Amino acid sequence: MFYFLLTVLSILFAVLAIKKPKWAIALTVFALPAYLIRFSILNIPMTVLEVMILILFAVFVVKKFRQREKIELSNYKWLILLFLIAATIAVFVSTERVAALGLWKAYFIEPILFFIVLINTIKKKDFNLIINAIGFSALFVSIPAIIQKFWPIGIENSFWAAEETRRVVSFYGFPNAVGLYLAPIVILFIGLIIKGGYTRLYEARKQGQVSTIFFQLLVIVVSLLAIWFARSEGALVAVFVGIVLLGLVFPYKKLRLVTVLIVFLLSCFLAFSPFNDKVLDKLMLRDVSGQIRQQQWNETFEMLQDRKIVTGAGLSNYQNAIEPYHQDGVWLKDYNDPKWLDKIFNDEAYRVAHWQPVEIYMYPHNFILNFWSEIGLLGVIAFVLLLIKFIHNYKQASKEDRLIYRILIVMVITILIHGLVDVPYLKNDLSVFWWLIFGFTVII
Numbered sequence: 001m002f003y004f005l006l007t008v009l010s011i012l013f014a015v016l017a018i019k020k021p022k023w024a025i026a027l028t029v030f031a032l033p034a035y036l037i038r039f040s041i042l043n044i045p046m047t048v049l050e051v052m053i054l055i056l057f058a059v060f061v062v063k064k065f066r067q068r069e070k071i072e073l074s075n076y077k078w079l080i081l082l083f084l085i086a087a088t089i090a091v092f093v094s095t096e097r098v099a100a101l102g103l104w105k106a107y108f109i110e111p112i113l114f115f116i117v118l119i120n121t122i123k124k125k126d127f128n129l130i131i132n133a134i135g136f137s138a139l140f141v142s143i144p145a146i147i148q149k150f151w152p153i154g155i156e157n158s159f160w161a162a163e164e165t166r167r168v169v170s171f172y173g174f175p176n177a178v179g180l181y182l183a184p185i186v187i188l189f190i191g192l193i194i195k196g197g198y199t200r201l202y203e204a205r206k207q208g209q210v211s212t213i214f215f216q217l218l219v220i221v222v223s224l225l226a227i228w229f230a231r232s233e234g235a236l237v238a239v240f241v242g243i244v245l246l247g248l249v250f251p252y253k254k255l256r257l258v259t260v261l262i263v264f265l266l267s268c269f270l271a272f273s274p275f276n277d278k279v280l281d282k283l284m285l286r287d288v289s290g291q292i293r294q295q296q297w298n299e300t301f302e303m304l305q306d307r308k309i310v311t312g313a314g315l316s317n318y319q320n321a322i323e324p325y326h327q328d329g330v331w332l333k334d335y336n337d338p339k340w341l342d343k344i345f346n347d348e349a350y351r352v353a354h355w356q357p358v359e360i361y362m363y364p365h366n367f368i369l370n371f372w373s374e375i376g377l378l379g380v381i382a383f384v385l386l387l388i389k390f391i392h393n394y395k396q397a398s399k400e401d402r403l404i405y406r407i408l409i410v411m412v413i414t415i416l417i418h419g420l421v422d423v424p425y426l427k428n429d430l431s432v433f434w435w436l437i438f439g440f441t442v443i444i
Contacts, residue, residue: 002039010051017059021121024059026133028052028114029436033141033181035106035428036171045102049428050110057113060120072120074442075393079386080112086379087315093376094314103315103374107431115435119442124401127443130436131192135219138185142226145170145178149229168229176422179235180430182223183418184411184437187242189216189223191407194250233282233289234418242414249406285421286335292358293365293421295330300364300373312376319360321373329357363426367419370426386438387412393441401444408440 017024028049035049064071073080087108094100122130148155148168155161155169167175193216196209227235247259270276281287285294302325303313313321332354334340343350363370371379390412397405415424415434425431 006039006048006051010055013052014055014059017056018063021056021060021063021117022126022129024052024056025118025121026129028056028432029130029133030137030140032137032429032432033171047106047428049432050106053110053114053432056117060117064120071116072442073116074119076386076389076438076442079382079389080115083379083382083386084108084112086375086382090312090315090375090379092314093311094317095320096314096316100315100317103426106428107426111431111435114432115439118436118439122439122443124444127404127440130440131188132215134185134436135189135215138182138189138219138223141170141178141181142222145226145229146222166229167231168226170226170230175230176232176234177427178230179227179232179238180418180422180424180427181433182227183232183235183238183242184414184433186220186223186227186239187246187411187414188407189219190243191246191410192216193220194246194252194255195403195407234421237283238414238418241417242410245410245413246407249410250403281335286333288332288356290421291330291332292356295327295358296361296364297366297369299325299327300366300369304372308373310377312379313373315374318363318373322360326360327358329355332356363423365422367416367424370419370423374426390438390441397441397444404444405441408437411437 013024031049031052035047037048039046087104091097091100091104145168149166152161152166159165160167160169160175168178169175170178172178193213227239244259244263247255270279282290285291299322303322331344344354364373368380371383391409394402394405394409418424425434
């Protein structure tokens with residue numbers, strides 16, 4: 001029954017891609033979380049999102065071939081090729097060859113195929129269509145997350161499901177996925193509101209934009225609630241920094257002044273607040289999760305230095321490669337107690353209380369180390385060069401498009417800030433969303 005329904009929906013989507021390719025792209029953007037629907041075709045692992053992208057690209061190529069039209073690849077093309085070469089080499093470096101091919105397909109090939117279709121199909125006048133698709137996708141993820149705060153259906157982890165420690169997961173299996181997806185979307189929609197200059201509702205009414213600003217505000221509020229209920233601290237910090245940057249990058253003196261004033265007042269409040277130590281511990285990675293991250297990074301550096309500096313561990317091979325270097329846990333350091341280490345050695349009860357078991361995670365949880373361990377030093381270089389090119393292309397944007405471009409830059413910074421302690425690219429929806437942002441820089 002599933003495969004019958006899948007076939008029917010695939011045919012309908014193919015028809016949509018033929019008749020209304022822009023709407024097919026918008027539907028794909030809306031359906032980014034559809035990668036969670038997994039299955040196999042001829043023993044090849046697939047997701048609904050992958051099927052949509054492959055159909056979209058196949059229809060696009062056939063149309064271009066029949067119309068004898070050139071396919072635009074943008075000025076990112078050589079760096080994209082370098083990125084793909086690094087990912088391809090990583091398949092052969094990996095000892096998990098089949099799993100590596102799956103990640104190569106899902107995180108590198110298909111997102112770039114989507115990027116190619118996007119920049120050749122969507123024009124500047126279609127920008128709002130894609131923005132609306134992003135907004136509805138955010139609502140689709142956020143609303144179930146908010147419901148889970150009060151009714152924990154779908155939260156399989158008992159600790160996260162417990163009322164006193166609840167962390168919502170939406171359709172995902174873990175809370176941070178909510179923040180990873182929604183944080184840049186929040187920044188996008190806040191940026192659009194600032195760009196629109198909608199400081200008063202009556203001004204929006206004059207411009208006939210009441211429904212637009214209502215939708216944008218709805219996306220922002222609902223998404224922020226979902227991130228808050230997920231207790232995704234990395235996402236919250238990234239969103240805060242992103243909002244501050246938005247307040248500074250727009251050429252509005254009053255906005256910049258208000259932004260600086262708010263940051264100053266907030267800093268003063270935190271400096272004399274009873275929460276000061278807790279916030280500082282979070283930012284300095286002194287809390288439990290921060291110390292676990294530091295342990296992960298130390299193990300990863302040790303693994304890379306052992307004849308893997310250039311190649312990394314290979315795609316889908318981090319867990320195997322890190323195992324010989326992994327410690328089963330970490331002694332939690334008490335930064336307020338200068339004698340904590342002596343107590344670890346001499347006090348059995350203290351030692352037991354401060355021992356934190358640490359599992360082997362799929363990735364090191366840092367965007368540089370993630371790429372380094374998965375696709376090697378060449379992949380890191382390609383990624384950094386893509387970022388440099390992304391910033392450099394700002395100069396080529398027209399004056400009227402530069403405000404949008406600034407929003408896109410802040411979105412990428414938001415992703416990277418969260419990526420300092422998480423995995424902001426190596427996931428089906430996030431990799432496609434990354435190339436969607438890059439595609440916007442070509443379209444505008």
